[in-house]
Amino acid sequence: MDDTIFALSSGPGRAAIAVIRASGPAAAAALAALSGAALPAPRRAGLRRLKDPSSGDVLDEAIVLWLPGPRTVTGEDVVEFHVHGGRAVVAGVLEALAACDGLRAAEPGEFTRRAFARGRMDLTQVEGLADLIAAETAGQRRLALAQAEGALAARCTGWRDQLVQALALIEAEIDFSDEDLPDGLGGAAMAALAAVLADMRAVLDTAPAGEIMRDGVHVAILGPPNVGKSSLLNRLAGRQAAIVSDISGTTRDVVEVHLDLGGIPIILADTAGLRAAADTIEREGIARAQARARAADIALWVVDLTDGGDRAAPAWPQDATGRRLVVGNKVDCAPPQPGCDLCVSAATGAGVAQLEKWLAAAAADMAGATGTASVIGRARQAAALRYAVAALARAVAADGAGREAALVGEEVRLAVRALGRLVGAVDVEDVLDIIFADFCIGK
Secondary structure: OOOOOEEEOOOOOOEEEEEEEOOOOOOOOOHHHHHHHOOOOOOOEEEEEEEEEOOOEEEEEEEEEEEOOOOOOOOOOOEEEEEOOHHHHHHHHHHHOOOOOEEEEOOHHHHHHHHHHHOOOOOOHHHHHHHHHHHHHHHHHHHHHHHHHHHHHHHHHHHHHHEEEHHHHHHHHHHHHOOOOOOOOOHHHHHHHHHHHHHHHHHHHHHHHHHHHHHOOEEEEEOOOOHHHHHHHHHHHHHOOOOOOOOOOOOOOOOEEEEOOOEEEEEEEOOOOOOOOOOOHHHHHHHHHHHHHHHOOOOEEEEEOOOOOOOOOOOOOOOOEEEEEEEEOOOOOOOOOOOOOOOOOOOOOOOHHHHHHHHHHHHHHHHHEEEEEEOOHHHHHHHHHHHHHHHHHHHHHHHHHHOHHHHHHHHHHHHHHHHHHHHEEEEEEEEHHHHHHHHOOOO
């Protein structure tokens, strides 16, 4: 990391202001080269006229910041150019930086990776920042912000400190068994391990809610052809997302829309009508609908209230495990019928507010009410914590079975290593490239 990287750190496209950032040992020299003036005072904004060092062309009049390391986002020397956001201005400044000695364009996520490498962030904060950038709902923002600000890292630090203290007591009993040690060291260590184990399990229990908040609640709209599934999707989406036709079998593939209900992301999927079909393409669409039903967190079975068909026993896929709701459609043309949990009109919107309320309540229940019940948002984090819990559980069980203290100590060490993997302290090279590849350039 001896080179200096630069990138547009604000969004692409025309804007009032664009922020271009450079990080590395040559950052200050690049600022001096473009401004032709002395550096501004550290961490104080300065107004500078920027010029192309090779041609002398004026590029812009900009606000610049000089941020000497290590107290910067990357831990390195950093400069920022706050320029006018026109495409030509941004392109000119980027080209001028590229021509400076020792500078190169940054790779995706490289700024954040440097922050991680220099200890400015741990791995859970890196993942939280990535999720914060991608957040589309208030619930996702709250979960991601908690991680980016170190909520999970703080829990891990507390657990690790307690485990290390308990391990020291266990080691003392092993290494100084012939010495005159205070009574009850082993008992105090095991009590601490049991308390940490209980706390870890409580956090791990919230992991499914955190993952749902991050990834969204998947809702599949199912039912026979021509009952109004696509019309219902369009009504819930507030736009014409799916083609609506009187012709049976219009929907062949799965059509998705993303909703925000009470701050929780909802992925709503319209599917092909379920029936015995001779057409090869329609059969494929039905197979995809059944697969979506099996994977869905919530399945809505839509029936036509104007049709006398069987509403009480919809043909759910046998291995579908999600929550289910039978929705009667076209209540504007026919009265509610037995067997329907809720009746709506996709045409007029009648009853749709009640359906949205039901979906929001079900999603909130899955995501832990407000979505802040969990500090775990990724499967990787849950897997590392699950490993630590298993090791501590073995340690507690081993002590209860009267086994050697050395075995208990080894299990505690395994738990500590698992916490290290969680925050990125050890054994993380195999996951770094995957995590940082998700970042946009300039972060």
